[in-house]
Amino acid sequence: MKVSQLLGERYKDRVADIESQNLMTRGGYMKQVGNGIYSLLPPATRIQRKIERILREEMDLIDGQEVLFPVAMPAALWQSSGRWDSIGSELLRFKDRSGADMCLGMTHEEAAVHMANNIAGTYQKYPFMIYQIQTKFRDEPRARGGLIRVREFTMKDAYSFHTSQADLERYYDRCYRAYERIYARAGIPEVIAVKSDSGMMGGKVSHEFMLLTDIGEDTLVICPECGYRANMEAAECIVRNEADAVQKPLETVYTGEAKTIEDVCTLLGSKAEKSCKAVVYQRNADDSFVLIFTRGDIEVNETKLTNYLKAAVHPAVDIENANLCAGNIGPVGLATKATVLFDRSLVGATNLICGANKEAYHLTGFNPARDLPADTVYVDLGKAQAGGECPSCHKHSIQIRRGIEVGNIFQLGRRYTEAMGMTYDDENGNRVNPMASVCEEKHDQYGPIWPITIAPWEVEICALRADNAEVKAEASQLYDALDRAGAEVLLDDRAVSAGFMFSDADLFGCPVRVIVSPKTLGRGVVELATRDKSVKEDVALADAPARVLALIQELKDQVWAKVPESI
């Protein structure tokens, strides 16, 4: 491919805060068509096809059979699992010309079970796995960051079917390994797996594959001591309270205008962890109230709350209708119709400040074990905190990091097969969507540094002074030699300045670069460099093709060195 023919322009000025969005827009990889909807230009399409090839090879390696499900599906299919009603407006619903209800696929569990149903009746077929690479649409309320969170995207999803839980678990491990290989082959072996919440997918065990980056939307709980890793949504929160020597009696104190737990603690000269705060939510379905008491320094984890209640919730908005004394709510002497929950962080705590259920008053000396009924249930509803105790090694080593989810695997159990009347199986599904994430992780200030396995081209030849006959001839000859040898070559044959050409080359991000110029030819050499600056050398003209090919192989070997064995 010659740059002069390549569709797309590169731009100099920064266009976005998020680096992948900035670099991929400036580099001519994509063009926005609508909110969260992009067209991919040739370099991005090349990267996407390469990622697809890696996915296909890895799925085939774990005995996957490629299939294709529809993008537009009839409502009946989603009704059969109950998700037509249970999923919110991120599922884009519409009517066709005959008025029939339809939706755009955001995931294909129903379609997978529909396909496998009836035609996999005999036990000899099991286990089997089907996968597809297909367009998906999620009507995200807020698209963000270029390709980082879009509404339309290409996804690989896989569904395996098993006759026993043990077989499902065995296969789950193979999938897990296949994912590690996929990220390693795509040049991001640093992706980590974290325990996750299964969310709308259902099922019990699931892992997310996360690329750690500050712009990530997910909060991760990581223990560097023992390797414990979980999504905040799924992370256990461990809080230890040491009982005070003396348990003080309950006492009502005037706190006036102090309403937040922070203000009250400041007023009374106490620390937040010596208080008990009330947090009020409402169920989405009927706006009924849910009241959670936690230790004052612990935040409520909404995912855990949702899972415990088996109902979606939102922070209370019309608390005035709750018949609660907002700002002074407390667990003692509370009369309310709201569902009342107690977080595990209150276990063992003593001498806490809490609301008195009376305007302008709080209590001190609240001792849950003494002041609450003996049958009070304490539930883990809290968010893990930096420096908190690791649920695995129990050191106070918890770190909080941010990450982008680039894949997800689930053990769905019988969630879909039972709902849809299929006998005989379990299932798990996976997804991956990594182009922008790789860019986010692999770049410098000048552009992306694509791993060689997914780079749009393996090598770029920069013909400086393409109007010079000798440069033109030597560059073309090298181009032909590399092309014939099977390398993927981009040739910049434009009559532009060196600065302009290099800045474009940085945006293309090809791993190997060869510079041919009157100056290098004067010395009988070309200049060879890698995009990551680890190699920079002169090579004699005659040796150039062989050396470039060897360097490409070296870079590929470096990627493969980090790819774990398949299991």
Added chain:
Amino acid sequence: MKVSQLLGERYKDRVADIESQNLMTRGGYMKQVGNGIYSLLPPATRIQRKIERILREEMDLIDGQEVLFPVAMPAALWQSSGRWDSIGSELLRFKDRSGADMCLGMTHEEAAVHMANNIAGTYQKYPFMIYQIQTKFRDEPRARGGLIRVREFTMKDAYSFHTSQADLERYYDRCYRAYERIYARAGIPEVIAVKSDSGMMGGKVSHEFMLLTDIGEDTLVICPECGYRANMEAAECIVRNEADAVQKPLETVYTGEAKTIEDVCTLLGSKAEKSCKAVVYQRNADDSFVLIFTRGDIEVNETKLTNYLKAAVHPAVDIENANLCAGNIGPVGLATKATVLFDRSLVGATNLICGANKEAYHLTGFNPARDLPADTVYVDLGKAQAGGECPSCHKHSIQIRRGIEVGNIFQLGRRYTEAMGMTYDDENGNRVNPMASVCEEKHDQYGPIWPITIAPWEVEICALRADNAEVKAEASQLYDALDRAGAEVLLDDRAVSAGFMFSDADLFGCPVRVIVSPKTLGRGVVELATRDKSVKEDVALADAPARVLALIQELKDQVWAKVPESI
């Protein structure tokens, strides 16, 4: 791949009249999810991926750059070309969660111009061609014939941009040739190109690629003498009238209840070609009437009528409101507000019967040249007829055939670039969707006969009596040898009867079959056969891998022998 692991079942009983639908359903290639919406099982997905690879290679060969446009697009994009309003309900429109109008892409001219706009400003880029392989959705009123006419399908569409009409025409020829190569590589070199009407795409010159088959939805006009080929929609209709020696005077005759031209001619002892009939249409937009006079034996071609009027029409439904004397309408002494058109078939005709615009009466002796105003315009609005005159070689050699459209190329000219404010270009677009068409063309009563270049697997090994240790061992060894050599092998390793296995094998349609059984092993051989029955031979066990590989190569060579050179 082993049949025992392959997802899908084969069925014995006929399920549909259309052969591709019947065989591909019975063969476990697809499963219907909704009206005109299918999931593709592994064999069909394999065929599809191979067709995609052929498309990609051929598009790259004519300097195409692969891109990816969105499936779901904002209305604004389609409004910019005017097609949001001009296309009917086959364009599926919907609203997203924010209430914004969107649609599912049925073609991507707007997206292509949107992509190219602004980033292809300099003349050096031209010409360039971008293409994509992507899911499309057309909300067809009647889905039909399994995969023959579906609502959701995968399409390759390409768009080229040029700075001159001459360059566009030059590139159009390259596209035309690429399409011939694609069909030849897919094993259907018998696909023919016909002149077509550009329809909703706009533009002037276009060709459709047609597979001739009785179940085709398109009517084709073909001259075997000179090779003229056109879609009926676009075919010129040539009618020669020899003037009678004597021009009779107009005479009013009583025809009573005879209303159709057939009845009137029978009553008066005349032939249809000696009459002039009236056909009434209404414009879709405002139901206004359009009246066409043609020679009595010539049918109106609605596409030509639509193009001439630049307005969509339908046969008149409320003719009683037209103030016309239905059944007795004639061109002489006609007083009407309807648009009145005269077909070219009336030129030179003499002594015709026509309506008298008076209940129960017709005229005889109608001579258009004498009885119509001198400035009457005659337009080509007629349908070509079998045995009619060829517009190219002028022999009376026209044949009428039926065909399935498997591709289409257009010279769109400035239709989209001007409407969307892009300077500097012309454009053409193409599409292909051939899996079911190939099956329609290549099959016997037992199943598809896939050309080797798109067959799901190149060779199937039937291990008869897989419970026999020797059969199992030899079949596995052959499987491994072929697999290692790069052949695509399917092994039927199930313990089923020979009849059952062969009937499945016919449905898989792999071009080469190897039978390993106790009987063949007793003779020290395996049995080798091609699906099309052109080869059937015994091969010594030791020679089997080499012979199978040679046969695969032979079959590939046969396909390639019919592939024209690229230009």
